[in-house]
Amino acid sequence: MAKTPSNETEQASGGDDAAQAPTTKGKGVPTPSRREQEAARKRPLVPNDRKEAARIQKAKSAEARERARVGMAAGDERYLPQRDRGPQKKYIRDYVDARFSLGEILIPVMFLVIILTFIPSYETQVIGTMGLWVFFIAAVIDVLWLGRTLRKKLAAKFGETRVEGGIRWYAAMRALQLRPMRLPKPQVKRGDYPS
Template sequence: MSSRHHDSAQDNDQNESTDETLHQGKGRPTPKRREAEARNQRPLIPNDRKEAKARARSEREKARLGMAAGDDRFLPAKEKGPQKRLIRDYVDARWSLGEFMLPVMIIVIVLTFIREPMIVTIYTVGLWVFVAALLIDSFVIGRKARKIAADRFGKDEVEKGLGVYAAMRAIQMRGMRLPKPAVKRGEFDPNRRL
């Protein structure tokens, strides 16, 4: 019976200590609602809308030009880094079948209006041959890009997805690529300082 009395005394001591920790305040009174709302209130629109609009436009233009130039500060995360820059230079310095995909597709669309069976057969077979060659070219570009990155940065340091990144860039027409090509055709140097 005395052990039961002793346990209840310990429980009371623990309850008092937890009550003290629960009732410790933050050291200042809770602000009234109107005080909190007044503190958080700020104008929804700037005082000078024309100036804010012009500033936002100039910032967007600066970011667009920075991205086109390949400045890492303005590039999206998927385009940043020395490995991506190396791969962009490799892809931009070579010719690839992917660059001709859009013009070929436009020609095929125009040819679909011709109902002559022989012409339909020719452009259908030609399109499939082009697609097969494009897939092979993309595979070769991806493998070569990974090899170049491994030679430059070490096999263990190569980022995932560099081959796909190279293939996707190669499929775009050279003039439509962003960031814009920094090297001319045939001027790729894998040892160039990035």
């Protein structure tokens, strides 16, 4: 008896045709139409629940602002404004924060003079005003000395002393603020000068 091709295949496979699962061709799912795909991507410009969407947006904005505030206070470069970025500006901040400046107590002295002006004694008012001017001149001299010192130190450390916004102005504005009110917050202790 002659073997037919189907018999040969049957014998070669060992008769396990029933056990083998039929294979399907293609992906098994119909391709969605263009209209269906566009409809799935569409989102309304205005959400159905505007109050809920506004609340979610407000929470996200508050979280981003808080992250930026904490990052700026910590001196993280990503959150600092352009005027505070760079290694030279960080050096200036650390140097100013490490020393005591007369300008730090300028605001408390001004409040004291304002209180003295309420005393009805003319002599007390004149002494308070003159004392304020003397203190103010001493603070300006201190700031000028600070700027000169920083210019030399930056030239020795970085070689390039050109700083956007000016070394003296940047140092003076920081030195004339109360230490707890400075932003970014001081990262060094008193006397811990940068190398």
